[in-house]
Amino acid sequence: MPIRKPKNQQHRSESGTGTVRLVLAALLAAECAAGAAQPYLTNSGQYSPFYPVEEYRAIPSKCEVSQVNLLQRHGARQPTSDASKSIRATLDKVAGKGNYSRSEMAFLAKYTYDVGDDGDLIPYGAKESYDAGKQLVKRMKCNSATAALTFCSAPFVRATGHPRVVDSAGNWSRGYMDVQIPTLPNSYKKNFTFSTQVVFTEGEHLQNPFANNCPNLASTVPTAQEQWRAVWTPAVLQRLQDTRDYKFTASDVVNLAHLCAFDSVKLNSTSPFCGLFRESEFPYIEYDSDLGKYYGNAYPGAPLARSQGVGWVNELLTRLTPDRSYIDMDTTQINHTIDSETKHFPLDKFIYADFTYDNQLV
Helix, strand or coil: CCCCCCHHHHCCCCCCCCCCCCCCCCCCCCCCCCCCCCHHHHHHHHHCCCCCCCCCCCCCCCEECCCEEEEEEEECCCCCCHHHHHHHHHHHHHHCCCCCCHHHHHHHHCCCCCCCCCCCHHHHHHHHHHHHHHHHHCCCCCCCHHCCCCCCCEEEEECCCHHHHHHHHHHHHHHHHHHHHHHHCCCCCCCCCCCCCEEEEECCCCCCCCCCCCCCCCCHHHHHHHHHHHHHHHHHHHCCCCCCCCCCCCCHHHHHHHHEEEHHHHCCCCCHHHCCCCCCHHHHHHHHHHHHHHHCCCCCCCCCHHHHHHHHHHHHHHCCCCCCCHHHHHCCCCCHHCCCCCCCCCCCCCCEEEEECCHHHH
8 A cells, every 4th residue: 555654678560660759757646536516625736636637548559568657647646745734823813702693604613723834745645646646557558467577567666756756656666566466386485576766856056857946937927926816815805704703814815725635635635724715716725736736836927837847758768769869968967976877867678667746747
């Protein structure tokens, strides 16, 4: 089962149809069966748990995968320290006040904040990554003894150094192995294991293809979000304060919306915070988060955003070609000390799995 720490050779077709090199650079995680029915699961921006946009379509029968490259975000997490500080400030205005005129606010009389402060992985997020590992084995037809002992053995796994990302990589690997191991002969089962081979240290001025090291990343997030919040939050403010003024601001409305997501994935059921919003308002919440990512980390909203992905793209090109000049000549985030060693940057694997943050994905 998944583990959560509270802290800290190419396979070629012989059929004559040719080899199709399929690159999977996607977010794979547990397929939440309830996702379509619960608006908060699909409209909470980066705090939404994974859900499938559409049904998975298998690889065409005349094609065969020769290489898989997976770029995946960590699983669902607690709020970070900055986010939790802001959320707590909102709750100080409304929690424990009593005499709520609106029934959907009554739970706040005895509510105590308990969704975390450090951005650590939560059990729901651990299972997301675990299920993603299991799912990839099945989709890539690696769930047989022959595949497990040949081209599908030991994916090459890397992660950036934050505990929630490292733990997500480990949970993905555990899920992958838990599907493969039962297919193996008993003599192979005991020693069949793999782990995250490379963990990049995080820090200012450190070379890391999975971390944000662009100090000049331009952004107009405050302006964009303020304009949008001026459109959609007044109705919520009026409704929640129809008989009592809690001194709420637009930011408080957003914090309560984020608590809907954080508390729901912690409880693994719908949080009472979600009841503070009408179903029609959840797309507004999603768009608010989309603006943050678009102007903060995505091109052309943030003009320099693409620079954050150059290093990983050069690594991808090196794997696909394979031509090491792409990484040798890189002057962005690539850690040349690590990538220069074959054991840390091999070119003969079938599956490569890299774990990072949502900001780097967008």
